[in-house]
Amino acid sequence: MAGSGNAHMRPEHGPLLSVDDMVVEFPVGRRQVVHAVSGLNIDLLPGETLGILGESGCGKSSAGRAIMQEPAPTSGGVRLAGTELTGLKGRSLRRDRAKMQMIMQDPVSSLNPRRKVHDLVSEGLRIWGYDGDDLDGAIRETLTAVGLDPDTVWDRRAHELSGGQCQRVCIARALMMNPDVLICDEPVSALDVSVQAQILNLLERTKETYDLSMIFIAHDVSVVKNISDRVMVLYLGKTCEVLPSTDMQTRALHPYTRTLIASIPGGEEVVAADDPVAGPVADAKPQAATMTELPSPLNPPSGCRFRTRCALATDRCAAEEPQLREVGPGHFIACHEVAAG
Ligand SMILES: Nc1ncnc2c1ncn2[C@@H]1O[C@H](COP(=O)(O)OP(=O)(O)OP(=O)(O)O)[C@@H](O)[C@H]1O
Ligand SMILES: [Mg+2]
Known part of the structure; x- marks a missing residue:
């Protein structure tokens, strides 16, 4: 009961x-x-x-x-x-x-x-x-x-x-x-x-x-x-980032997450702090993404599904699917271009 x-x-x-x-x-x-x-x-x-x-x-x-x-x-x-x-x-x-x-x-x-x-x-x-x-x-x-x-x-x-x-x-x-x-x-x-x-x-x-x-x-x-407590960011059926919610404003790295944050009032002012593990995040600024229409889930893009809307995308993003990897405590990201190495 x-x-x-x-x-x-x-x-x-x-x-x-x-x-x-x-x-x-x-x-x-x-x-x-x-x-x-x-x-x-x-x-x-x-x-x-x-x-x-x-x-x-x-x-x-x-x-x-x-x-x-x-x-x-x-x-x-x-x-x-x-x-x-x-x-x-x-x-x-x-x-x-x-x-x-x-x-x-x-x-x-x-x-x-x-x-x-x-x-x-x-x-x-x-x-x-x-x-x-x-x-x-x-x-x-x-x-x-x-x-x-x-x-x-x-x-x-x-x-x-x-x-x-x-x-x-x-x-x-x-x-x-x-x-x-x-x-x-x-x-x-x-x-x-x-x-x-x-x-x-x-x-x-x-x-x-x-x-x-x-x-x-x-x-x-x-x-x-x-x-x-934690946030999982989903894009076209795949996880692109998981992080503690307290890190959302300051440490979100994935271009998609940063675009979502930038879309909330005052969100553009958010500047990610450099991460000791992931390194500087200057490359991950939200303008990295252009929010056109969501691609069809009937035929999702190859490699990284976000690449068709991501200004950071390279040939590698089309050819190879990025796997989730840990970039900080409890913080995982699937992106070839951000926090690489
Ligand atoms: N029963 C169904 N048959 C065919 N396609 C479906 C079915 N249910 C969902 N879909 C498709 O699956 C995709 C994901 O839909 P879903 O409803 O899970 O998204 P969502 O993230 O909950 O969206 P929203 O924020 O609008 O609620 C969409 O392209 C949707 O059209
Ligand atoms: Mg729904």
Whole structure:
């Protein structure tokens, strides 16, 4: 039930969730394939918030859904608390995945319009056949925890709620399953700015209260940076940089990351500090990239997928895919031209 401890689920050491070389492809027509996610690796530590950042269409939601096995990835592994989820089906999948919940991208349309709030919030538990006497009490407790008055919203349907209230219902739905891992897919991008802050605060408080690890997916640099411990930057289905969020403003190196930072208000003023390991970053200035349209994931560029928008690109970038390598503590980058040597 919501609010009880999760510590028993956790392995003594190592990540709570591991994603290993995950590939997500969608066949289109007879011959074509959308390469939505191409070899993603994630280790999510207990209590950690990992931000996944990238522009629209870079594969963030596909990655989140594949981690949830909705649908399962084309290839690669997903281990939750030591259990491999890929290959599981039906009841065993639902059982072993129950400790991971996902808040889907669009809060309003992710809720069944015919169901009332108390039904929506308890749906997951009822699917499991839970009909304890205290179910109503648990629903009330969870609605209160997400800042909703149970008496007011109990019998409402999604269209009778604001966007922020819908998102609170989605969070309550997830919390009812007592998860260890919460995947939030763009949880605030559909909301008014004033409501965004409330939902972000709620998620941060919830994380502490319910002892959660979180994957926080968004395209907004400031939002991701503020809520995350680490940030993974995704471009056309591949990771181009992973770094501690406290280093985002000062140490981000990949031309794509720097372009994203430059696109936020005041972001152009950000000047990366020289890194003792990676060396000077003068070459990595954001103007290194020109943000034309995202190339098609049907036919991603060879080598470095970012090269077609990167002013630093050389022949090597077309011929050879850059691998992620460590350039500082907890800081990884996949780029031939920046921080080379
Ligand atoms: N079911 C599907 N069938 C075919 N292509 C798909 C499917 N789902 C996603 N895609 C494609 O995969 C790519 C990645 O999409 P995805 O929704 O994962 O991106 P995203 O980073 O979440 O974008 P956004 O920020 O707009 O939510 C896109 O080109 C998208 O059109
Ligand atoms: Mg998405």
